[in-house]
Amino acid sequence: MAKVHNFYAGPAILPEKAYKMTIDAIKNFAGTGIPIMSISHRSKQFGELMENTQKLLLELLDAPEGYSVLFLGGGASTQFGMVPMNFLKSKAFYLDTGRWASKAIDDAKLYGDVVVSSSKDKGYTYLPKDYTIPQDADYAHVTTNNTVVGTELKHDIDSPVPLIADMSSDFLSRPVDVSKYVLIYGGAQKNIGPAGVTFVVVKDDFAHEQLVKDRPIPNMLRYTTHVDKKSMYNTPAAMNIVGVYATLLWVKENGGLAAMEKRNEEKSQMLYDEIERNKLFVANIPDPEDRSRMNVTFVMKEEYKDLEAKFVEFAESRGMIGIKGHRSVGGFRASLYNALPLDSVKALVKVMQEFEKKYAK
Numbered sequence: 030m031a032k033v034h035n036f037y038a039g040p041a042i043l044p045e046k047a048y049k050m051t052i053d054a055i056k057n058f059a060g061t062g063i064p065i066m067s068i069s070h071r072s073k074q075f076g077e078l079m080e081n082t083q084k085l086l087l088e089l090l091d092a093p094e095g096y097s098v099l100f101l102g103g104g105a106s107t108q109f110g111m112v113p114m115n116f117l118k119s120k121a122f123y124l125d126t127g128r129w130a131s132k133a134i135d136d137a138k139l140y141g142d143v144v145v146s147s148s149k150d151k152g153y154t155y156l157p158k159d160y161t162i163p164q165d166a167d168y169a170h171v172t173t174n175n176t177v178v179g180t181e182l183k184h185d186i187d188s189p190v191p192l193i194a195d196m197s198s199d200f201l202s203r204p205v206d207v208s209k210y211v212l213i214y215g216g217a218q219k220n221i222g223p224a225g226v227t228f229v230v231v232k233d234d235f236a237h238e239q240l241v242k243d244r245p246i247p248n249m250l251r252y253t254t255h256v257d258k259k260s261m262y263n264t265p266a267a268m269n270i271v272g273v274y275a276t277l278l279w280v281k282e283n284g285g286l287a288a289m290e291k292r293n294e295e296k297s298q299m300l301y302d303e304i305e306r307n308k309l310f311v312a313n314i315p316d317p318e319d320r321s322r323m324n325v326t327f328v329m330k331e332e333y334k335d336l337e338a339k340f341v342e343f344a345e346s347r348g349m350i351g352i353k354g355h356r357s358v359g360g361f362r363a364s365l366y367n368a369l370p371l372d373s374v375k376a377l378v379k380v381m382q383e384f385e386k387k388y389a390k
């Protein structure tokens with residue numbers, strides 16, 4: 030079989046170490062002779078895995094004291110509702126940068142007023158820049174990477190009110206100033222592990238002090254429940270946490286978040302350069318400042334539009350998996366998460382050049 034290059038947007042490629050350590054843990058977890066999916070989550074061995082994973086994540090993030098790491102269920106989509114349920118008293122500010130941000134906004138509107146700055150007018154192909162976060166908002170919410178259309182907020186913004194971020198698709202792709210956020214969340218299935226784990230990095234004081242006290246909130250949906258129980262209030266997705274731990278170890282062994290950012294910059298620049306140079310393609314996001322390093326989206330130029338399906342087929346026949354664009358956008362999307370090697374980008378560039386030779390007029 031020809032080498033496969035995995036450009037899926039999520040679930041997505043993980044480091045080999047994540048597959049290997051998960052397989053090993055399925056056979057015999059931590060020398061117990063028991064598979065990870067059959068060991069009590071109250072066992073010493075699992076307790077250590079949970080603690081080590083939480084510690085390593087805080088270390089990689091260089092987070093200040095006073096933050097907890099939670100591994101919850103329900104996906105990032107549950108966080109869309111949990112955030113306002115816990116913290117929206119009267120008003121919140123949301124940056125509407127795409128499909129996922131608007132879902133978060135829909136849930137926030139169930140609990141209070143939502144002030145929105147949006148780039149919907151141009152199909153989310155740019156990041157909103159002229160906005161003012163109201164001083165009296167309970168919090169501001171940003172979605173740092175638009176997985177579908179391919180924009181990315183690559184820096185930590187200054188906010189006059191507590192800042193919350195959905196970092197599902199660019200978490201651990203660059204160093205983040207955790208002190209600027211009170212809460213960061215996301216689904217693990219892109220950059221940090223297998224689907225089924227939702228990561229939350231939360232400032233403990235914020236979770237306790239800003240909790241809306243007069244609203245009935247089920248225990249499972251209250252952040253303080255999980256902070257107080259160190260993410261062991263109920264049974265965690267034990268097997269998947271092995272995959273997260275292995276991925277974090279791999280990030281550390283490969284130089285940490287600054288090194289990840291360097292690799293991601295190099296990979297995405299190589300692909301954007303080819304898109305700009307190639308006679309057939311055009312980048313979906315006009316402003317290079319706003320372009321995602323994680324999900325590179327591009328389309329065929331108008332005069333070559335009828336070649337779109339053919340290019341997907343051509344690329345697939347050469348081992349490129351998952352480059353078809355999201356159904357709402359069309360075209361192509363190459364996701365270049367941390368674990369995707371530079372060689373896969375080089376292989377895709379080569380395929381684009383072969384296709385150009387064959388079809389460019």
Ligand SMILES: Cc1ncc(COP(=O)(O)O)c(C=O)c1O
Pocket residue numbers: 039103104105106107129172174175176177195196197198215216217
């Ligand atoms: C930015 C962003 N937020 C939220 C989600 C939803 O995540 P989940 O499927 O874990 O609920 C996704 C999924 O692709 C995403 O890309």
